[in-house]
Amino acid sequence: MAQHKVNYTQDGGLPVALTSIDKIVNWGRSNSIWALTYGLACCGIEMMASGASRFDFDRYGTIFRASPRQADVMIVAGTLTKKHAEFIKRLYDQMTEPRWVISMGSCANTGGMFNTYATVQGCDRVIPVDLYLPGCAPRPETLQYGVMLLQKKIRANKAGNAQKPKRLM
Amino acid sequence: MRAYTPKDDVQAKSYYTDRYYVAPQVPKQEVETDEAFAADLAALKEKFEVKEAFIQMKQMIVYINANDIYGVLEFLRDELTYTQLSEMSAIDWLAKDNTFEIFYQMLSMTKRKRLRIKFFINNGDAVDSVEKLFRCADWSEREMFDMFGIEANNHPFMKRILLPYDWQGNPLLKTYPLEGDEFAAWYEVDKIYGKEARDVIGPEIRDTARVDRYDSERFARLGFEVPKGTEITGNEEPNNQDYQEEGGVFLIKKFTKESSKIIDDPQR
Numbered sequence: 019m020a021q022h023k024v025n026y027t028q029d030g031g032l033p034v035a036l037t038s039i040d041k042i043v044n045w046g047r048s049n050s051i052w053a054l055t056y057g058l059a060c061c062g063i064e065m066m067a068s069g070a071s072r073f074d075f076d077r078y079g080t081i082f083r084a085s086p087r088q089a090d091v092m093i094v095a096g097t098l099t100k101k102h103a104e105f106i107k108r109l110y111d112q113m114t115e116p117r118w119v120i121s122m123g124s125c126a127n128t129g130g131m132f133n134t135y136a137t138v139q140g141c142d143r144v145i146p147v148d149l150y151l152p153g154c155a156p157r158p159e160t161l162q163y164g165v166m167l168l169q170k171k172i173r174a175n176k177a178g179n180a181q182k183p184k185r186l187m
Numbered sequence: 188m189r190a191y192t193p194k195d196d197v198q199a200k201s202y203y204t205d206r207y208y209v210a211p212q213v214p215k216q217e218v219e220t221d222e223a224f225a226a227d228l229a230a231l232k233e234k235f236e237v238k239e240a241f242i243q244m245k246q247m248i249v250y251i252n253a254n255d256i257y258g259v260l261e262f263l264r265d266e267l268t269y270t271q272l273s274e275m276s277a278i279d280w281l282a283k284d285n286t287f288e289i290f291y292q293m294l295s296m297t298k299r300k301r302l303r304i305k306f307f308i309n310n311g312d313a314v315d316s317v318e319k320l321f322r323c324a325d326w327s328e329r330e331m332f333d334m335f336g337i338e339a340n341n342h343p344f345m346k347r348i349l350l351p352y353d354w355q356g357n358p359l360l361k362t363y364p365l366e367g368d369e370f371a372a373w374y375e376v377d378k379i380y381g382k383e384a385r386d387v388i389g390p391e392i393r394d395t396a397r398v399d400r401y402d403s404e405r406f407a408r409l410g411f412e413v414p415k416g417t418e419i420t421g422n423e424e425p426n427n428q429d430y431q432e433e434g435g436v437f438l439i440k441k442f443t444k445e446s447s448k449i450i451d452d453p454q455r
């Protein structure tokens with residue numbers, strides 16, 4: 019044994035980190051949650067603020083994409099009208115698995131103050147939702163916290179195809 | 188047997204009404220009190236039949252025959268300088284005498300006057316489109332069709348404007364409930380998943396104050412969250428949600444309150 023033995027697996031001896039496939043895949047997934055730009059009403063303004071420099075979503079790897087095919091999470095920010103319901107379903111179907119949905123604000127959660135004929139009473143009537151953010155509108159901090167909770171949720175998943183695809187029915 | 192309640196006005200009403208309340212009326216003035224309006228009305232009367240005319244809130248209101256509307260608006264625009272159609276729509280008087288009242292709000296920029304042309308049509312009748320005179324009437328007439336079901340003759344594209352094309356019902360009618368009829372309540376479910384899905388998805392919850400702590404499908408108790416669908420016993424363990432797991436995350440530093448710096452200076 020050499021006197022000055024290097025413990026290669028510790029203290030930065032080698033650029034090696036030991037982990038499991040699940041962890042590394044989930045690390046990648048949870049830190050590159052690309053969000054579909056989905057501002058439907060006033061909540062969309064708060065979503066934009068979260069993406070802009072003051073709150074800076076890029077730090078989380080959350081970058082807004084204009085196409086559902088490149089997005090991992092759909093942030094439903096605003097009032098979902100009945101006319102629009104079929105389109106949200108169509109866009110959700112275009113997203114690739116694994117996909118998540120954050121329902122942002124009272125309107126997306128429950129219809130909010132719009133207790134009328136034209137508003138869908140909660141977007142979970144149309145698509146499965148992972149996270150509900152309360153507020154009218156939620157502050158950008160709430161959305162940041164929501165994204166961090168979503169990261170935690172993603173890390174708890176298995177990486178393989180064993181994940182059950184989410185379906186409303 | 189329960190007493191029959193008329194269904195001609197199903198809008199929600201305030202639960203308290205003053206028995207001695209008399210709705211205030213805006214006072215009406217003679218048209219002769221305003222020179223410009225009097226001249227306009229005289230010119231209008233030469234060509235068209237005027238049923239009634241008066242001034243309210245410094246605006247002249249003129250009732251005409253339904254068939255004259257195109258001619259009247261053309262005359263107002265070309266001869267009397269009422270070059271702008273600010274707004275037009277209908278008022279539902281179906282419960283009273285089965286008619287709609289249609290109004291056209293006009294503005295003259297040179298005279299600085301506003302006047303309102305009005306007429307009545309029976310339920311089911313169509314109005315003449317004024318889209319050829321004022322482009323803005325295009326969408327207004329479509330909206331009137333959408334909201335009241337009143338069609339406009341000679342309109343280039345007589346379709347719904349706000350609601351989807353396959354919608355049933357006209358929401359601004361007083362017979363239309365605010366929260367929607369059966370068709371509206373199931374619209375998105377029927378359209379996307381089909382009628383069979385009604386049982387699975389369930390009816391809308393319209394009670395905005397509803398909270399049920401034993402329903403873990405729809406509600407979560409803050410700090411005591413359980414997985415969706417769990418039976419709630421009331422002895423749930425506190426379940427404080429943190430944004431990161433206790434053990435830490437690969438390559439990500441955990442933020443702790445102790446290591447944070449609180450910035451007190453608001454002018455930073």
Ligand code: SF4
Pocket residue numbers: 059060061062095096097122123124125126130153154155156
């Ligand atoms: S929850 Fe409030 S802020 Fe958000 S879309 Fe609805 S009304 Fe607007």
